[in-house]
Amino acid sequence: MATGTAVEVVMPQMGVSVSEGTITKWSKQVGDQVEADETLLEISTDKVDTEVPSPASGVVSEILVQEGQTVEVGTVLARIGGEAGAAAPAAEPAPAPAPEPATQEAADESEAAAAEVAEPPAQPAEPVVPSENGKSFVSPVVARIASEHGIDPSQVPGTGAGGRVTKKDIQAFIEAGPPASMKASENVAAAAPPAAPQPTLASTPSQEPQAPGEGETLEPMSAMRRGIADHMRRSLDTSAHVTSAIEVDMSKVVAIRAKLKKEYESAYGVNPTYLAFIARATVETLRDYPWVNGELRGDQIVTKNFVNLGFAVELADGKGLIVPVVRNAETLNLLGMAKAIVDIAKRARDKQLTPDDVSGGSFTITNPGGYGTFHGTPVISQPQAGILGTYAIVKRPWVITDENGADAIAIRSIMNLTLTYDHRLVDGALAGRFLRDLRQRLQTWGESDY
Amino acid sequence: MSIARVAEPSGSLQEVKEWGLDREDLLQIYRNMLITRGVEERGHILYRQGKIPGSFYTGRGNEASSVGVAMAMGTDDVGTPLHRDMGVHITRGVEPWRILAQYMGRADGPTHGKDGNVHMADMNLGLVAMVSHLPAMLPVAVGCALAFRIREERRVAVAWSGEGAMARGDAHEGMNFAGVRQLPVVFICDNNQWAYSTPTHLEYAVEHLADRAAAYGFEGVVVDGTDVLAVYREAKRAIEKAREGGGPTLIENQTLRMEGHAVHDDAFYVPKELFERWAERDPIERYRTWLLDNADLTDEEEDEITGYVKKLLNDSLQRADESPQPDPSTLLDGVYATPEDLDTPHHK
Amino acid sequence: MSEKTYLQAISDGLREEMRRDKRVFVLGEDVGVYGGAFKVTLGFQEEFGPWRVLDMPLSETAIMGGATGAAMMGLRPVAEMQFADFVSCAWDHLVTVAAKQRWRAGTPVPIVLRLPSGGGFSGGPFHSQNPESSFAHIPGLKCVCPATPEDAKGLITAAIEDPNPVLFFEHKHLYRRIKGEVPDERYVTPIGKARIHAEGEDVTVITWGAMVYTAEEAAKAVDASVEIVDLRTIMPWDKQAVLDSARKTSKVLVLHEDTRTGGFGGEIAATIAEEAFEDLDAPVRRLAAPDCPVPFSPVLEKAYIPQVDDVVRALKELIEY
Structure with missing residues (x-):
């Protein structure tokens, strides 16, 4: 090769997994004449020792790597011909006379022209098509965050493609606090999590928020809070709410529960709560009072051969309420009921409820007694006809009559129960009988009743 | 001309005793052949009653070959029988009611409804469940033999195939490797002359498939597969040879598949005369004649055996029919093994 | 800890299991005298002998089928395909027999199949493929694809311990190019954890x-x-x-x-x-x-x-x- 351009000798790749090689011997020195394919040097790799034939005829103009040195595959070891130090620009690789593997790796290593040739036809991402105003597309995560914080994404400055609001944009917006002009959008609530009681947008209060007065702070309503507000208002507007109360001697239940508690906890890992007892007794009693478990649907009275029992559960942050439903509660015994209540309460607090878990209830129990209250007038969960309130069990002096008809005062565990019912469907006498029967079940709970 | 050795027919009672079979063994062979055919006949009836889903295969005509080989195996030996080898399952002790339950896809079949027909095996009885890709079982059996060789155990693996399966590469790779390493494996080729509808001259060009053994460096033997005692004798020789480190043997048992490939197939392509000719050599009838002529089989003994088999099959049928359908909730069970699954005698 | 190549880490893990457990053996083409096409089993035959490091005929079907049979008999075969691409020749035993045997017949098949995979060195269409998705699609098989020397050793150990057929995809481009600190002691990297x-x-x-x-x-x-x-x-x-x-x-x-x-x-x-x-x-x-x-x-x-x-x-x- 009588060109003025030097030919590079590179460390060949002696096997697909070999990444480096060691020069064991140079057979030629700088200034020596070498013929193409004549042995120029010897190398050693992890897999094999071999001689490297010269890629060209000419004078060895440079030796760049000395004997004993280990270098990566593709490293230039020497140059043949040309003027010392004036190697061919990498952009014009000599037509590979070197052993094949060497040129392969050399090409690999080279960041020059070849790479550009190799550039795959750029596969452009599907362009983000901005809609008319360039920012109306809301990504799933932005929609979710917007709904959780009651924000209208169209109010958020977007920095994404086509002015799209990115997750970072909306997070920054929330951190900065809402501007005064911010208004809760009706669109937002549409994306509310299914766990919230169905919000009816038409009645959502949509006053312009005003600037906070002295000592006040404003906080946007969450979608859930708006849903609750709407539902409560709608229920009171729909049903004729009346509440009746009754006192129940829970002594037997207290005694049986104390007995069962250990067994249930060790055998089934579940605590037989009073609520489970009451729920069991309620389901049994509802059998005899289908209207209490029923609903008004237009001009029709609907009764059901199942009891889908809702339980009002307070969310962990104290900022919301949800009513998950135990389906077909009539099929559950005491243990099953206790387990079902634990399960839905846990899933409610962990936000793991599905839409099916919070719909389709036929009757509801609410239990504000945990805080010591002894009476209340809960609001019916629409479209049901009644809601049972359970209250604190307290020890009270209680008049009992012994078998001889003599009265005495004893200390008994007493609980109040309320039934709030829709008087459009359920009359006061019916509600009274329902409460009486429920009380009877609880007061006469036997050890073998489940 | 044949390269493989052509085995002589079965001999006298005295000879048979020398091979290690006592009178009870001889009656056991007869019993097992009758049960084998009986199970398949009952299965066929169940199939036509709509109680067996899918397809249904029988091994009619192959009873001597399957029972004869299985009788020659040792307790600790293993095998990979195929769909014409019901006699192996019966001889190794698989209870007929479980086989009928398997046919019907019930929960008590060895595969609990997950697989059908003869795709089953009880590993505790030294049997490996076959797959539909029949010759695939040959390298598997060779692998079993490899394990025995590595552990230096005196155990033998028996690999079954048909003449059709011998055309696949698996057969070659398995036999070649077994020959190279002289592994303790015996290859049984049930040459029943028809691979579905394909006759032997379209499957291979050598005179006998057993001739191929020479190319793999071991002995080939051609045996009359309707002669249960000849099959037993050759299998016993080969198995004991393998046990002593003498390497593999390929035994070609010549039979005729007396029914279609499966119940849907009337085998119209098999010449009628061929069926008639081979019907005269029915392996069970042939063995019964031998027992009468050579072993003084009495009427009482025969009645006792046929009565036993009949009752066994009737009881089995009833028990299998009582087996529940599999529970759909078990569908995903066992897709992956757990470490506890390895807690078996095989995996110690 | 010591610095190891990805290849050395696999080799170390495998050797350690063979020392610990007599049931573990290696079979594949050129794995014995030659030490494997990539030298993963270099020196193994000297240490463990010709019946635990088996040079196999050029028969992927016999390798995979043999491993399947041996596994059913209680051994722990570690089979090697010289290149992952050649697993196509062993498909039947892997997919038809080994993957389904536990489910349908109750027989576990504890096999490791080592599969040198991946491209980047002009291996062409038959020495460069990454066929993992084909096997991830087969219920009953597990697929492991380590990237670091530490994971390569921990996962080969886990694969050998596992009671299922495990496909161990070792990337050829990483063999000698990637070095990293690898614990000297035995450890298991759990299969299924990112x-x-x-x-x-x-x-x-x-x-x-x-x-x-x-x-x-x-x-x-x-x-x-x-x-x-x-x-x-x-x-x-x-x-x-x-x-x-x-x-x-x-x-x-x-x-x-x-x-x-x-x-x-x-x-x-x-x-x-x-x-x-x-x-x-x-x-x-x-x-x-x-x-x-x-x-x-x-x-x-x-x-x-x-x-x-x-x-x-x-x-x-x-x-x-």
Whole structure:
């Protein structure tokens, strides 16, 4: 090769997994004449020792790597011909006379022209098509965050493609606090999590928020809070709410529960709560009072051969309420009921409820007694006809009559129960009988009743 | 001309005793052949009653070959029988009611409804469940033999195939490797002359498939597969040879598949005369004649055996029919093994 | 700890198991005297003898079928395909017999199948493939694809311990190029657990094998905080780690060296869409080899295997979305 351009000798790749090689011997020195394919040097790799034939005829103009040195595959070891130090620009690789593997790796290593040739036809991402105003597309995560914080994404400055609001944009917006002009959008609530009681947008209060007065702070309503507000208002507007109360001697239940508690906890890992007892007794009693478990649907009275029992559960942050439903509660015994209540309460607090878990209830129990209250007038969960309130069990002096008809005062565990019912469907006498029967079940709970 | 050795027919009672079979063994062979055919006949009836889903295969005509080989195996030996080898399952002790339950896809079949027909095996009885890709079982059996060789155990693996399966590469790779390493494996080729509808001259060009053994460096033997005692004798020789480190043997048992490939197939392509000719050599009838002529089989003994088999099959049928359908909730069970699954005698 | 190549780590892990457990043996083409085409089993035959390091005939079917039979008889075969590409010859035993035997017949088949895979060195269409998705699709098989020397040793140990057929995809391009600290003692890296290769906030790359390093290089070239999830095993795969990262960054690139259509990335992308939809701030993107065989020419191969620049481009698109 009588060109003025030097030919590079590179460390060949002696096997697909070999990444480096060691020069064991140079057979030629700088200034020596070498013929193409004549042995120029010897190398050693992890897999094999071999001689490297010269890629060209000419004078060895440079030796760049000395004997004993280990270098990566593709490293230039020497140059043949040309003027010392004036190697061919990498952009014009000599037509590979070197052993094949060497040129392969050399090409690999080279960041020059070849790479550009190799550039795959750029596969452009599907362009983000901005809609008319360039920012109306809301990504799933932005929609979710917007709904959780009651924000209208169209109010958020977007920095994404086509002015799209990115997750970072909306997070920054929330951190900065809402501007005064911010208004809760009706669109937002549409994306509310299914766990919230169905919000009816038409009645959502949509006053312009005003600037906070002295000592006040404003906080946007969450979608859930708006849903609750709407539902409560709608229920009171729909049903004729009346509440009746009754006192129940829970002594037997207290005694049986104390007995069962250990067994249930060790055998089934579940605590037989009073609520489970009451729920069991309620389901049994509802059998005899289908209207209490029923609903008004237009001009029709609907009764059901199942009891889908809702339980009002307070969310962990104290900022919301949800009513998950135990389906077909009539099929559950005491243990099953206790387990079902634990399960839905846990899933409610962990936000793991599905839409099916919070719909389709036929009757509801609410239990504000945990805080010591002894009476209340809960609001019916629409479209049901009644809601049972359970209250604190307290020890009270209680008049009992012994078998001889003599009265005495004893200390008994007493609980109040309320039934709030829709008087459009359920009359006061019916509600009274329902409460009486429920009380009877609880007061006469036997050890073998489940 | 044949390269493989052509085995002589079965001999006298005295000879048979020398091979290690006592009178009870001889009656056991007869019993097992009758049960084998009986199970398949009952299965066929169940199939036509709509109680067996899918397809249904029988091994009619192959009873001597399957029972004869299985009788020659040792307790600790293993095998990979195929769909014409019901006699192996019966001889190794698989209870007929479980086989009928398997046919019907019930929960008590060895595969609990997950697989059908003869795709089953009880590993505790030294049997490996076959797959539909029949010759695939040959390298598997060779692998079993490899394990025995590595552990230096005196155990033998028996690999079954048909003449059709011998055309696949698996057969070659398995036999070649077994020959190279002289592994303790015996290859049984049930040459029943028809691979579905394909006759032997379209499957291979050598005179006998057993001739191929020479190319793999071991002995080939051609045996009359309707002669249960000849099959037993050759299998016993080969198995004991393998046990002593003498390497593999390929035994070609010549039979005729007396029914279609499966119940849907009337085998119209098999010449009628061929069926008639081979019907005269029915392996069970042939063995019964031998027992009468050579072993003084009495009427009482025969009645006792046929009565036993009949009752066994009737009881089995009833028990299998009582087996529940599999529970759909078990569908995903066992897709992956757990470490506890390895807690078996095989995996110690 | 000592610094080891990826190849040495596999070799060490395998040797240690063979020393611990007499049931473990190696079979494959040229694994004995020659020490394996890549020298993973170099010196094994001297140490363990010709019946525990078996030079097999050129018979992938016999290798895989033999391993299956031996495993059923209680041994722990570690079979080698000289190149992952050759597993096509062993498909039947792997997929028809080994994968289904536990489920249908109750017989566990504890096999490790070592599969030197991956391209990047002009191996051409038959020495460069990444066939993991084909096997991830087969119920009963497990697929492991380590990227680091530490994981390579921990996962080969886990694979040998596992009672199932485990396909161990060892990436040839990493064999001697990647070195890392490897604990000297025996340890098990759990199958089915991903590893966070780099923590980040803005965008996630889900990948495995050699692409971990391509992603790492690309991450340096973009002005964003990139989280790199090294899946390590793709069957079973660590869905939770993937979803956690997707929920964190809301933007995901799935990157693999295997071809795009039917590649395992599709399963990952679909799962994210199903289970983390409300956390996404951009469409899940896939970057994979195009749907053609692996080419021989270095120029073509570079166009085929996802390169750092390709990953940078995809990341930028996601970041700017």
